[in-house]
Amino acid sequence: MSKIKKKRLGFVLDMTPLVDITFLLLTFFMFTAKFKSESENQQKVEIKRPKTQADTAKLAEKDLVMVKVGVDSVLKDTAWYVSMINEQDVVSLRRAMLDAKFPGADDKTVSFKVVDTVWLGKIIQSCRIVNPKASFAVDADRRLRYEWIERAVNEMRKNRATTFSFVTEKKQGM
Amino acid sequence: MAGGGALGGGKAPRRGKKGKRKSKKRLGFHLDMTPLVDITFLLLTFFMLTTSMITPQTMEMNVPPELDVPIEVKQSELLTIRVRDDGTIFYNMGMDAPEKIALKNLRKLVVDQNVQLKNRCIVVLKSSGDAPYGMVVSILDELNVAEPDILAGLKAAGINERKRKFTVAPMEGKDYEEIKGL
Numbered sequence: 001m002s003k004i005k006k007k008r009l010g011f012v013l014d015m016t017p018l019v020d021i022t023f024l025l026l027t028f029f030m031f032t033a034k035f036k037s038e039s040e041n042q043q044k045v046e047i048k049r050p051k052t053q054a055d056t057a058k059l060a061e062k063d064l065v066m067v068k069v070g071v072d073s074v075l076k077d078t079a080w081y082v083s084m085i086n087e088q089d090v091v092s093l094r095r096a097m098l099d100a101k102f103p104g105a106d107d108k109t110v111s112f113k114v115v116d117t118v119w120l121g122k123i124i125q126s127c128r129i130v131n132p133k134a135s136f137a138v139d140a141d142r143r144l145r146y147e148w149i150e151r152a153v154n155e156m157r158k159n160r161a162t163t164f165s166f167v168t169e170k171k172q173g174m
Numbered sequence: 175m176a177g178g179g180a181l182g183g184g185k186a187p188r189r190g191k192k193g194k195r196k197s198k199k200r201l202g203f204h205l206d207m208t209p210l211v212d213i214t215f216l217l218l219t220f221f222m223l224t225t226s227m228i229t230p231q232t233m234e235m236n237v238p239p240e241l242d243v244p245i246e247v248k249q250s251e252l253l254t255i256r257v258r259d260d261g262t263i264f265y266n267m268g269m270d271a272p273e274k275i276a277l278k279n280l281r282k283l284v285v286d287q288n289v290q291l292k293n294r295c296i297v298v299l300k301s302s303g304d305a306p307y308g309m310v311v312s313i314l315d316e317l318n319v320a321e322p323d324i325l326a327g328l329k330a331a332g333i334n335e336r337k338r339k340f341t342v343a344p345m346e347g348k349d350y351e352e353i354k355g356l
Contacts, residue, residue: 019207019211022211022218029225030217030221033221033224033225049230051308054233054318056318057232058229058231059231060232139230141307142306143307143308144306145304145306145307146257146301146305146306147303149307150344153237157237157240158240162236162237162239165232166311166314168233168315169231
């Protein structure tokens with residue numbers, strides 16, 4: 001029964017399906033990945049969005065004015081951050097705000113930090129002029145006092161932006 | 175691919191019996207795929223970790239434009255929901271005294287009132303400036319979630335149209351007074 005031992009050729013495993021799937025996943029994640037825009041990069045606020053369960057719409061990707069309300073992680077002050085999404089709107093808004101001598105604005109500002117209602121009104125008005133089609137979205141932290149949102153809504157209402165949306169997060173497991 | 179006559183004869187040399195030529199045993203074309211797969215996995219992990227799958231949702235709101243002429247509504251058709259500084263919710267119909275209500279019971283109340291009043295109920299949400307924004311959105315969410323139930327209730331009552339929804343109004347001094355001591 002003594003067999004001549006075969007020379008071991010090593011363990012061969014066909015990796016092709018694995019590599020196939022890996023590439024597939026890689027392409028999927030590459031295409032779905034969305035990187036932070038410049039305006040998101042500029043600010044240092046973290047926003048915990050309120051959670052909702054109702055069927056809601058997705059956030060528009062263009063023709064949008066974003067009004068973020070959050071607490072600065074460094075300065076610990078609450079402020080509105082107004083930015084526009086369309087690239088040419090960003091340029092136009094920046095020009096308008098530089099003309100209006102917005103404090104702290106320079107030729108790179110994308111997101112305008114506002115702390116008083118007067119400037120908030122002015123900037124919302126400028127947004128309306130720059131792109132009348134743009135819709136407004138209020139993205140606020142759920143822990144904030146409602147007053148901040150109410151004041152923003154009032155300013156939008158004054159500028160006849162009566163339809164807007166609150167940015168929320170879908171409640172998981174519903 | 176396998177149909178190529180001259181080129182596709184890959185099997186013959188492997189068997190090595192029929193060939194007249196003493197050709198070398200073909201070992202096949204080998205390319206080391208390891209670095210490629212390494213990089214691919216690296217990129218895959220990177221994209222998997224950086225992609226956030228939860229896209230933000232939006233809740234659409236309509237506010238009435240600023241009008242000089244106030245619109246008159248019947249007190250008895252008005253359901254006022256008030257939120258106090260600490261986030262407690264109160265409700266009252268028309269001129270009734272405000273009563274405390276839990277968030278989870280709100281949906282049933284709104285549905286019942288809407289069906290009872292046969293489409294003429296107006297829900298007004300008034301929130302104190304100091305109440306947390308998350309609470310206000312939760313209430314708006316409950317009101318939105320109640321809509322399908324209201325529609326079903328109205329349909330059962332023979333009404334196929336839904337006219338009035340809810341609105342948001344600023345809280346005034348009188349509102350604060352009414353719910354202060356409760």
